[in-house]
Each structure stands twice: as structure tokens, then as C-alpha cells.
Amino acid sequence: MDWGFIAKYAPLYAVAAQVTLFVSLWGIVAAMLVGLVVALVIHAKVPVMRQVASAYVELSRNTPLLVQLFFLYFGLPKVGVTLPAEACAIIGIAFLGGSYMSEALRGGLESVAAVQEESALVLGMAPGQSFVHVVLPQALVAAVPALVANVIFLIKESSVVSGIALADLMYLTKDLIGLYYDTSEALLMLVIAYAIILIPVSVAGTVLERRLDHGRG
């Protein structure tokens, strides 16, 4: 192990990790919004929109992110839609993640007993009020474990954005291996960088789940 190499290039990994975090974070936020809309449309059985939403979920869940990214980054410019790589990455993660988030939220919505809404209506709440103040909070709590799993999944999936030339952790590692042949050092830093990002998320998720469980029990 060449520790001098590691010390020299560790700062580059910090920069590359920011690219990974930037696209993951915005992708996850957008995926949550898409997921919420899709889950509501399917849950409320809005005609036509519901079929469109289900078709989207199937398309997004059954195709690889890399192909979605290549279509956005290399395919769309041919019809005059040229987006920067960062935008493609965020849209791709949102497109993929939206369906996973919607499934998680839908599971949460379905877990809320019908009597909750009925009781809220009996107490004189409007349907909108009962949804926002009674049903949704309980659904979100029930969905937390699945949502956390999706967040971890999407951060891991973001590793393919190196395929559209974004200088993330994967891209930097391949670059360093190609330039200097310090393969073991570059790979070690790659693994450590992902461990530093993913382990805290996983631990925070477990803590959050336990706390919410306690609140419900």
C-alpha cells in the first residue's frame, strides 16, 4: 500500500464524493415528489391518470438506470433536446426512483385502516383535511423503512452516472487506475468513500425506524 498516494489523492475523492452526493440528493428529492404524486394518483383511483401512472411504474422498474441515462444523454439530443450531464443524472434517478418511492408510499397508505378516515369524517373534517392531518402522517410513518431502503438503493444506483461522463467516485477511480496503475490504493479509497456515505444513512435509517416504532407502539 502506497500511503503517500492515498494522502495525495484523498482530497480528489472528497470532491468526487460531492458529485455523487449532489446528483443522489437532488435525484432522491425529485424521486420523492414523483413518488408522492404517483402514489396519490394510484391510491385515489383517478381515472386514466391511474393507468398512465401504473404504466410509468412498470416501465421504470423494469429497465436499467444506465439505459435510461444513455437515452436521455445520447438519444434526446438527436431530437434537439440537449441537457447537461448533471440534469440527465438527476432526471434519470428521479425517473427510476419515482416508481420505487411510489410503491413504498402506496404500501404506507394501504396500511392505514379505513376506520381512521371514517372517524375523521365523522368528527366533521373535510376529506382533504382528513387526508392531510390523519391519513398521510400515519402512512408516512409506516413507509419509513421502505423509503430509507430506497434512499440507499438510489445512492448506490447513482454510481452509474460515470457512464455519462460525470466525474463521480467511479469516474475518478477509473481515471486514477488508468493514469498511475495504483489500483489497490484507488479501489481502497473508493470502497471507503462509499462506506462513509452509505453506512451513516443505513444507521440513521435504523435509528429513525426504531424511534417511530416506539411512537406508534
Place this chain on the structure above:
Amino acid sequence: MGGAEILFQGETISRLLSGLMVTIRISLVSVAISIPVGVVVGIAMSSRHLLVRAVLRAILEFVRVMPQLVLLYVVFFGSATAFGLDLSGEAASVIVFSLWGAAELGDLVRGALASIPPIQYDSAYVLGLSRMQTFVHIILPQALARLMPPTMNLVSRMVKTTSLCMLIGVVELIRVGQQIIDFNRFQYPTGALWVYLAIFVMYFLVCWPLSIASRRLERRWAA
């Protein structure tokens, strides 16, 4: 929007299909290795030896927490430096996906074994079966039946994940698509749009039936 003809000229479709075959081959070989390894791992995880469980858990958590692309890089680039091995991209992919599949399945097998009610063991012992007989003839078949839906799900995830192989130089579906786009760059300038769309559809047509089947089986088990 013109240029869709690229898909119907010459050998485009047949070449894409041969690329798809590589994708499917890597997935099936990896799943075929993951299943027996995963069952063994799952049984070992149910072991009473604390050390066995701790070591296995550490390995499995590592495999499951790292992005698959990181594992591919570690095996593909790392094997040369660490062991002087010259692995092909496809061999490295099969190793990584088998390991990942075994880790995922191992955890499912452990869960399925834990879900078998104790009365099943007690009844078998009362009938005079030995511990080994009970495990092989009573417990394992019930546990494995519960694993059908998640296993089909794993195959579909495996197919999607093989798209990563092209990033370590394996000539599979996406790479073949890129070759077709590059070859026809001047004749069909909008080729990229159509070829990537075709690849998108091909992945969907392989993975979608698997997800439907997995969902159906799951519902049957829930009922």
C-alpha cells in the same frame, strides 16, 4: 424524428438480439450459481455458532451495502494487482453477480427458515425423524417454496444489473447498441435515439414478465 430505419436495416435487430443473449447468459449463469450458494449461506447463517454468523454477516453486509459497480471494479481491476489474475470482463461480472445474488438469497433463506413454526420440528421429531431428516424433508422444502417469488425478482434485478458490465468492457446489449450507432453515424445521424429506445424496450420485455410472475406467486402465497 426520422431515422427509425436504422433498426430495420441489415443486421441491426439480429445483432441487438445476440447482445441481449450475452446479457441473459451472464444473468442466468450468475443466478444458477447464486441459488445453491445462497441456500448454503442461509443455512450457515441459521447456525448456532456465533463466530460463523458474525463472519458471514460482515461479508454479506459488505456485499449488500456496496454499489454493484464498486464490486465490479474491485474484482475486475483488483484481481490483476492482488493475485496477478487476468480475468475477462464477463468472468468478473459472473463472480460479482453470483456473490451478490448469494448474499441476497442467503438473507432470504435465513428469513424463510426462521419463519417455519416450531411445531413443524416437534411433529417431525415425534414421528421419529432424525434432526437431519427433519431438516431435509420437512423444513427445507417449505422454506424453499416461500423463496420462489423473491428468486424471480432476483433474476429480473440480475438482468437489469448486467447493464453495468459494459462499463468494464463486456460486449453485451448496450455495447452492441453503441457499435451500431457508431457504425451508422453518417448514414443515420439520429440513430442513438432509436437504438437506445430499442434497448430500453428489450430490457423491459425481458424483465416485465418476471416481475408479473413474481407478483402473482407472492399473491398466491399471501392468500
